[in-house]
Amino acid sequence: MDVNARTARWEDHVELPLAAASTLYLAAYAVHVLAPGLPEIWHDICLGTLYAAWAAFAVDYAVRWRFSGRGPGFVRSHWLDTLVLVLPLLRPLRIVKAYETMERRHGRPLLPLYARVVTYAGMATALLGFSGALAVYQQERYAPGASIRTFGDSLWWTCATLATVGYGDVVPVTTKGRVIAVGMMACGLALLGAVTGSFSSWLLQVFSRQGDERPPGSGNAPGA
Amino acid sequence: MDVNARTARWEDHVELPLAAASTLYLAAYAVHVLAPGLPEIWHDICLGTLYAAWAAFAVDYAVRWRFSGRGPGFVRSHWLDTLVLVLPLLRPLRIVKAYETMERRHGRPLLPLYARVVTYAGMATALLGFSGALAVYQQERYAPGASIRTFGDSLWWTCATLATVGYGDVVPVTTKGRVIAVGMMACGLALLGAVTGSFSSWLLQVFSRQGDERPPGSGNAPGA
Amino acid sequence: MDVNARTARWEDHVELPLAAASTLYLAAYAVHVLAPGLPEIWHDICLGTLYAAWAAFAVDYAVRWRFSGRGPGFVRSHWLDTLVLVLPLLRPLRIVKAYETMERRHGRPLLPLYARVVTYAGMATALLGFSGALAVYQQERYAPGASIRTFGDSLWWTCATLATVGYGDVVPVTTKGRVIAVGMMACGLALLGAVTGSFSSWLLQVFSRQGDERPPGSGNAPGA
Amino acid sequence: MDVNARTARWEDHVELPLAAASTLYLAAYAVHVLAPGLPEIWHDICLGTLYAAWAAFAVDYAVRWRFSGRGPGFVRSHWLDTLVLVLPLLRPLRIVKAYETMERRHGRPLLPLYARVVTYAGMATALLGFSGALAVYQQERYAPGASIRTFGDSLWWTCATLATVGYGDVVPVTTKGRVIAVGMMACGLALLGAVTGSFSSWLLQVFSRQGDERPPGSGNAPGA
Incomplete structure (x- = not known):
């Protein structure tokens, strides 16, 4: 203690x-x-x-x-x-944690869990995406044969990667850039999981609330 | 009040x-x-x-x-x-909201929640995708080196983006076009979350209903 | 009646x-x-x-x-x-439905719901993917500038589309081919939703079973 | 027995x-x-x-x-x-199973189900990805017109495939390589399902725990 x-x-x-x-x-x-x-x-x-x-x-x-x-x-x-x-x-990521702590300390009425998960996941993705875009840009900009040549390219590539869209019009070609890219794909997968998971939990909650409004007896069924 | x-x-x-x-x-x-x-x-x-x-x-x-x-x-x-x-x-998006209000006002028997979520998500995606395809086409059509040159290209690119497939055979090359594109990727992620979340909630419902129909005692077993 | x-x-x-x-x-x-x-x-x-x-x-x-x-x-x-x-x-798709009817009629012990969903989704995807690959191949093979030139290319493109990977090394270029492709992207999204939803429902079931094995009092919590 | x-x-x-x-x-x-x-x-x-x-x-x-x-x-x-x-x-995959058995035998306090699913899915994906990258590299390296020419290319392509990003800057061109690739796309879909499903189950658990801690009467409300 x-x-x-x-x-x-x-x-x-x-x-x-x-x-x-x-x-x-x-x-x-x-x-x-x-x-x-x-x-x-x-x-x-x-x-x-x-x-x-x-x-x-x-x-x-x-x-x-x-x-x-x-x-x-x-x-x-x-x-x-x-x-x-x-x-x-x-x-x-520390910034996200500090933001959460501040929200908690100020005693604000918390958002529902789903909204918080989406908010924090969005903030974390934005921050990691920005620093990842910087790092990839630093590795790629002077590399021979690189297709990421401006920071705009790097941001565009980052968004396409985090959304798991992956056009492939600009891609990292250096080994270091690709290693960072793999980390960002993992972030993208996690983001997808957070969005999907929050949505599905939210739907189930809405549904079980509807179940509660029905006459008892059919009450406990939906979310069991 | x-x-x-x-x-x-x-x-x-x-x-x-x-x-x-x-x-x-x-x-x-x-x-x-x-x-x-x-x-x-x-x-x-x-x-x-x-x-x-x-x-x-x-x-x-x-x-x-x-x-x-x-x-x-x-x-x-x-x-x-x-x-x-x-x-x-x-x-x-207003059109989707009005459609929902009308359905409600006409007192039609509502679709189950999952079907409604998928319907509304589909309508919203179709409308946003159409206006997004228009906007990207407007930005790209006269840009030098553009690969989106007809409205058909733009629609094709929009579908590949919203489904998070992202072939990359046609892609926006202007800054404005890419900013709109990032917004559409976000729509794609949300659509994926809606489809997946609805499906998973629906499965859980079906499942808990089956559990109710069985004799008590084996009630919670089906997941075996 | x-x-x-x-x-x-x-x-x-x-x-x-x-x-x-x-x-x-x-x-x-x-x-x-x-x-x-x-x-x-x-x-x-x-x-x-x-x-x-x-x-x-x-x-x-x-x-x-x-x-x-x-x-x-x-x-x-x-x-x-x-x-x-x-x-x-x-x-x-009729074949999938007939298969389900046969399984039911033979009175075989049914697979758990999740396994059935994954099985049917897999069969439907395979059948639709095969007929879609045929149709795209028919549209594309003699088109000028086409990149899908053999049926193998078409199958490869189909798999990359259904998994929402979308490499873009071979893509349809004709309007009809692209329309079919959009339908296949929708199948891919649905497949993803089915896989993810089944997995998440299965996990929740496993978990609530574990909850049942615990002392009562903490019993009903997990799936509520 | x-x-x-x-x-x-x-x-x-x-x-x-x-x-x-x-x-x-x-x-x-x-x-x-x-x-x-x-x-x-x-x-x-x-x-x-x-x-x-x-x-x-x-x-x-x-x-x-x-x-x-x-x-x-x-x-x-x-x-x-x-x-x-x-x-x-x-x-x-045997290695994952043996790892699980060892964890169980040592009587270690088990991780919660979600963490275990993510851990095992991650290990299985890493192992299958590595052997898949080897196999694709073996098929592609001397193929005419191949874009996967080093093992680094193959690993990079593997990561982009498993995350369903699919840039398409390097892709298999041989039939055998593509068959292996289709298997890896299936792994990617399964991984996505595991990540998303675990996340969504975990959220639902957290949520139902929060519901239990509140005073009764407001019990089912949080989803508001």
Whole structure:
């Protein structure tokens, strides 16, 4: 209990700073990739911000590991945090988490579960899609024979991938770009699953509510 | 209560006119895009119709906002109406809403929920797909290097996009065309979610009904 | 009651002949399309078979309409039969229906609902895919600039379409071919919905069974 | 009972050896395909391993058939085993089964059903994808006009297929390659179904749990 309380207090304190670090991370990365013509000093600042944000995540991870009083098991049970620590492109997910925490703290009447799932899935997809488009663009833009040559191309390709449409008019050709692309396909599958699953759960709820309005006796049937 | 009653009475009165405005909007837009060879006067009439339909929607929106007696919160809680007001391509959705109202008013025995969801999703997809195909065709037809050169190409591309198949033999190449395309991919995902969700809810219903018909004791078993 | 009984007796009698007519239809169509080098007489036989099968379906439709004692409402309430009558490519669906009837009549222990849905959806998809591949191949093979030039290409394109993968390496280019293709995309969406829906219903059943094995009190929670 | 006990004991004994045979099979196949420059003797060893693994599966199948004391019905009721015996590419599925058995035997607290389904589906997809990529690469690499020319291309194509994205920048062109590809599309559909179904079941669970925690009377309301 004491351990959990300490962890919870820590998380309360760092939630917003970490979300800010995520936002800074994304902004610095975007500037670094999208404005290659800036003076060298700006790129150094961007890279400094990237490393600082990474350090903030590492410190948070280390503190929570220590507070948990656990050995390597922590890495496994907090695999999402571990992934976010290791894979910089997943870092913007922190923003979604912070948004959820804020909504909860403000005591706003929560949206129904389905709407929240779709909202969070949409936000996560948008953020991951944006950082993925940046990363693919960075890998591809100077590659010989590349078809993704502007950031617009990269965004267009990202949308076609996340919707699992996949036109194939522009595609990554470098190995690194393709590895990132595979990660984005996985996001697309998850998004599809979230949309479909939310819809189907919502339908079942609506239906079982209709069932409740009927005379009892036929009441419990629909959702059993 | 009084506010709601006034709003409901207003909505009863404008439902059909607004659906008619939607239909006119779509027809005028189609004529404007598909018959570039018409005399100038006809195009002026079409544009006039487009603006008049837009004005009708704006008036409806303003009246309901005032009736609601609320401030900017109205914009957020009626985000779908706001979107339809701002994005002309979504306007045909009104027709689906009017169709639903008519079905309800005529007191027809309603279809089961799943069939209704699939029907409405199908109608909405068809209407949005048609207006989207018009808009993409308008953007692309004279663009250099475009692969969508006839309205048939545009319809074909629309179907491949909405089904998330995405062959990529014809694709939009202009920025505006691609922005519209991203919106249509979102429609495609939603359609997929609606079809899948309806199917899965329907299966669960059938299943729980079968469970009810069996002798008690084996009630919950069928999933074996 | 009497009407229903007469209709049921009729359906019992024609089920197998109609399934045979469907099979003959598909076989004659396949021979007609895939063996253009056969002597003229064989093609005449094939066409004769096609028309005879169509006549069988028309007679069945007319008889059931008359037995129903209803006016034009019959067309609407039996829309699937109407579609099968009008659209020859849907005719093989009859085979699936006959298969289901046979399984039922033999009193075999039925598969669980999910397995049946997946089986029937798979059979329907295979039959529709085969007849669709034939039809697209017939439209495309001599078209200028066509990329579907062998029946193998057509089958490959069909599979990529039904799975909503859509590579786009071979695609129909004629208007008729594309219209058929749109119908096949709809089949693909429905197949996806059937697979996903069955899976999700099955999971929920498994889960609610597990819930039953738990101590009562937590029993009814999962599927509510 | 006795039959089942004997079969269960046999399965206990061969579970791990068969998983090892599967792993060896996959490894030998990978070496054979990916290192064409190895001395002839190594390829002979690989082929020997492949046949030995196949023989192990055949022996297991035969023993269980005999233990079951059944005739040809065994082939039908164990259709998955039969498929794995006949289609070498499905053999790695054994590893997933062995993993599940190990988890169960170690008495570890099981993951919730949804997580397990996603885990097993992910493992099965990864293993089948890898062996499918190997097989397609083997068919395509020396084919005239092939676009899959490196194993990296094949992996990239596999990921795009399993996610049903299907860019079409690289596609199989040989008949054998396309047949394997169709099998992989089916895997992709199944994966999509598993992800979506798990998500939707999980949402429904979360939802019904929330319903239980609220005061009675508002119990069924949340879907509002």
